[in-house]
Amino acid sequence: MDARHTVVVDLGYGDAGKGTVVDWLCANEPVFAVVRFNGGAQAAHNVVASDGRHHTFSQFGSGSFRPGVRTHLSRFMVVDPVLLAMEERHLAALGVPTWERLTVDERALLATPWHRAANRLRETRRGGERHGSCGVGVGEVMAFSLAHPDAPRVGDVRDPARLRRVFQLVREELSTELGGLGYDVPVEDVATAYEDFGRTVSIVDGAYGAELLAAGPCVFEGAQGVLLDEWRGWHPYTTWSTTTFDNAMTLLDEAGEQARRLGVVRAYTTRHGPGPMVTEDAHLTAALPDAYNTDGRWQGGFRVGHFDAVAHRYAVEVCGGVDALAVTHLDVAARTPGLRMCPGYETGERIALGEFGDLAYQEKLTAQLFTAAPVLDGHPSADAIAAALDAPVFLESWGPTAEDKRVRG
Amino acid sequence: MGSGRWSTDVYQAGERYRAATGGSAFAYSDSGARTVHPRLDPRQARLRESRDSVEHPRSTAIAVLFDVTGSMGHVPRTLQTKLPDLFELLVRKGYATDPQLMFGAIGDATCDRVPLQVGQFESDNRMDDDLGRIVLEGGGGGQRTESYELAMYFMARHTDIDCFRRRGRRGYLFIIGDEMAYPEVSPAEVSRVIGDRLPGPIRTESIVAELQQSYDVYYILPAGTNYAGDRQILGYWRRLLGQNVIELDDLDAVCETIALTVGLGERAISLDQGLGDLDEVGSGAGFVVGRALSRVVRL
Numbered sequence: 001m002d003a004r005h006t007v008v009v010d011l012g013y014g015d016a017g018k019g020t021v022v023d024w025l026c027a028n029e030p031v032f033a034v035v036r037f038n039g040g041a042q043a044a045h046n047v048v049a050s051d052g053r054h055h056t057f058s059q060f061g062s063g064s065f066r067p068g069v070r071t072h073l074s075r076f077m078v079v080d081p082v083l084l085a086m087e088e089r090h091l092a093a094l095g096v097p098t099w100e101r102l103t104v105d106e107r108a109l110l111a112t113p114w115h116r117a118a119n120r121l122r123e124t125r126r127g128g129e130r131h132g133s134c135g136v137g138v139g140e141v142m143a144f145s146l147a148h149p150d151a152p153r154v155g156d157v158r159d160p161a162r163l164r165r166v167f168q169l170v171r172e173e174l175s176t177e178l179g180g181l182g183y184d185v186p187v188e189d190v191a192t193a194y195e196d197f198g199r200t201v202s203i204v205d206g207a208y209g210a211e212l213l214a215a216g217p218c219v220f221e222g223a224q225g226v227l228l229d230e231w232r233g234w235h236p237y238t239t240w241s242t243t244t245f246d247n248a249m250t251l252l253d254e255a256g257e258q259a260r261r262l263g264v265v266r267a268y269t270t271r272h273g274p275g276p277m278v279t280e281d282a283h284l285t286a287a288l289p290d291a292y293n294t295d296g297r298w299q300g301g302f303r304v305g306h307f308d309a310v311a312h313r314y315a316v317e318v319c320g321g322v323d324a325l326a327v328t329h330l331d332v333a334a335r336t337p338g339l340r341m342c343p344g345y346e347t348g349e350r351i352a353l354g355e356f357g358d359l360a361y362q363e364k365l366t367a368q369l370f371t372a373a374p375v376l377d378g379h380p381s382a383d384a385i386a387a388a389l390d391a392p393v394f395l396e397s398w399g400p401t402a403e404d405k406r407v408r409g
Numbered sequence: 410m411g412s413g414r415w416s417t418d419v420y421q422a423g424e425r426y427r428a429a430t431g432g433s434a435f436a437y438s439d440s441g442a443r444t445v446h447p448r449l450d451p452r453q454a455r456l457r458e459s460r461d462s463v464e465h466p467r468s469t470a471i472a473v474l475f476d477v478t479g480s481m482g483h484v485p486r487t488l489q490t491k492l493p494d495l496f497e498l499l500v501r502k503g504y505a506t507d508p509q510l511m512f513g514a515i516g517d518a519t520c521d522r523v524p525l526q527v528g529q530f531e532s533d534n535r536m537d538d539d540l541g542r543i544v545l546e547g548g549g550g551g552q553r554t555e556s557y558e559l560a561m562y563f564m565a566r567h568t569d570i571d572c573f574r575r576r577g578r579r580g581y582l583f584i585i586g587d588e589m590a591y592p593e594v595s596p597a598e599v600s601r602v603i604g605d606r607l608p609g610p611i612r613t614e615s616i617v618a619e620l621q622q623s624y625d626v627y628y629i630l631p632a633g634t635n636y637a638g639d640r641q642i643l644g645y646w647r648r649l650l651g652q653n654v655i656e657l658d659d660l661d662a663v664c665e666t667i668a669l670t671v672g673l674g675e676r677a678i679s680l681d682q683g684l685g686d687l688d689e690v691g692s693g694a695g696f697v698v699g700r701a702l703s704r705v706v707r708l
Binding site: 081082084086088190193202211 | 418419422423425429447448
């Protein structure tokens with residue numbers, strides 16, 4: 001794997017440990033910047049430094065604890081300046097330089113408090129049929145931008161008149177659609193705060209991406225997981241984001257650069273919130289609580305199951321393959337004898353790919369997976385996972401910090 | 410629905426950003442950017458305007474363009490820290506009515522990636538933001554020439570200032586540098602950097618003459634730069650600008666020098682009064698500024 005850049009993608013439902021893998025890469029390789037290429041502030045990538053400092057990275061790159069490592073929010077990100085300021089406050093308190101190492105693409109979509117309010121209102125009204133939203137409005141932003149070509153973007157914060165106009169549009173449209181948002185901060189106040197955001201962060205144009213990739217090796221940090229992908233996940237229990245390597249590859253292609261594709265899996269399968277999870281085991285959920293993933297108010301419960309090789313194999317396939325794997329939580333697997341591999345379901349060892357964009361097919365898969373029964377065999381280890389997914393393991397993780405990681409020869 | 414907390418988030422975010430803005434000068438350049446920031450891109454600028462308004466009915470346009478190559482890279486950083494002093498003098502001491510400041514940066518169009526950066530005329534601390542977005546090129550070839558003529562072309566043809574247009578009072582343009590201009594404005598460079606089509610090259614003397622119709626143009630050659638005190642370079646600029654060439658022994662005095670030059674140009678003060686004002690505001694630059702400006706003062 002001699003490619004200059006690395007793309008890190010979660011092959012499960014999120015929460016596999018992308019943050020700690022990105023942190024390790026930034027500590028052990030000469031990384032210039034971490035590039036975010038999907039999702040938004042709903043990312044929650046936990047990194048623990050060897051000195052005990054802990055931060056849940058949301059919009060800043062998970063390499064930020066490492067000296068000099070920058071963060072670039074690409075045009076594929078949904079940027080939330082309000083939550084960014086909250087995250088920055090915590091990072092700054094930990095002594096991490098923030099604004100001076102952050103660049104934001106002017107074309108990235110902007111999340112607003114109205115999107116967030118609409119997201120929460122909609123999810124509340126779904127009652128028992130929740131999609132597992134994180135409640136920060138990323139899906140609302142994506143949906144709004146599809147219906148409105150002039151949806152607010154980061155560059156708009158430099159144009160006061162336009163900013164107010166598009167904010168008014170967001171506020172009115174969402175209020176009308178939902179019959180009020182229960183949220184009434186004036187447009188002017190939000191606009192003012194967003195203009196301050198524009199004065200503080202470095203907003204860059206489309207030419208910057210290539211410059212950044214030329215300046216030094218970059219790590220592309222994915223958010224969520226491939227099994228939650230908007231097109232390839234179990235519709236409708238998906239995230240409104242392309243979680244495969246695709247966006248990163250687009251950015252790399254534009255710059256004429258190449259990358260190794262690193263897929264991250266936990267040694268057991270987890271899922272936050274509702275949706276199919278074939279290997280879920282209530283005993284494991286009770287036995288393996290997660291330090292950082294507790295039941296979210298908007299997202300629902302944190303669920304644990306056996307290593308679902310079938311679903312992860314499907315993830316590798318929809319990604320077009322991976323160059324290597326990073327396997328996390330091997331320490332937990334080693335001390336949990338009840339954990340099993342799931343090499344197949346009773347119906348077969350493979351989930352067949354549909355046509356790209358065929359959400360009716362994805363919905364059919366969802367229905368099938370809700371009733372699928374796992375066949376359990378063997379104990380998850382790095383070797384067993386490499387064999388099941390037919391990819392070499394590059395990195396093993398045996399604990400929360402970078403020092404707990406091992407490179408496999 | 411917790412809307413109270415959310416709205417608080419908005420205000421707290423705004424505060425957080427405002428708190429940061431003062432401290433993050435040159436965030437753009439320091440973050441590794443090597444292309445012109447969109448806000449400072451001459452191609453996107455078309456026209457930089459200094460306009461009268463209800464709040465600022467008698468605007469005075471003041472542009473400061475500095476060489477950001479080689480040894481001059483620290484000039485904008487010095488300017489940034491001294492900016493409050495400059496405004497203090499201009500506004501509080503009444504040296505100029507309703508001053509509107511614009512910053513820009515000059516590189517070398519023959520070899521630099523960012524040969525020209527131009528901010529907006531601003532009458533509040535937004536000019537600080539423009540400074541923060543300047544890419545500090547840092548390189549520089551040492552060939553004793555930079556693209557000053559390209560910058561002067563932009564100022565002559567792509568700015569519109571009400572002090573001149575409405576009241577016939579010229580604006581002020583300060584160029585801070587330590588090298589010479591190229592002999593001609595190149596149509597190819599103008600096309601690439603600014604986007605205009607020129608039928609042919611323009612002699613630098615001609616563009617200076619055009620520029621001087623609407624601006625008093627000053628060249629400041631600070632000490633501590635490559636060619637400080639260089640007779641050839643000083644002679645070159647004196648042939649172009651006459652007495653408006655200022656040799657400055659201490660770069661830290663650059664803001665005071667600009668303020669007093671404007672005050673003198675507006676006939677708001679005498680040099681002695683200006684130096685007295687510097688003492689009064691606690692500036693230690695009086696001696697340096699006095700020496701630098703003694704040659705400039707019109708008797």
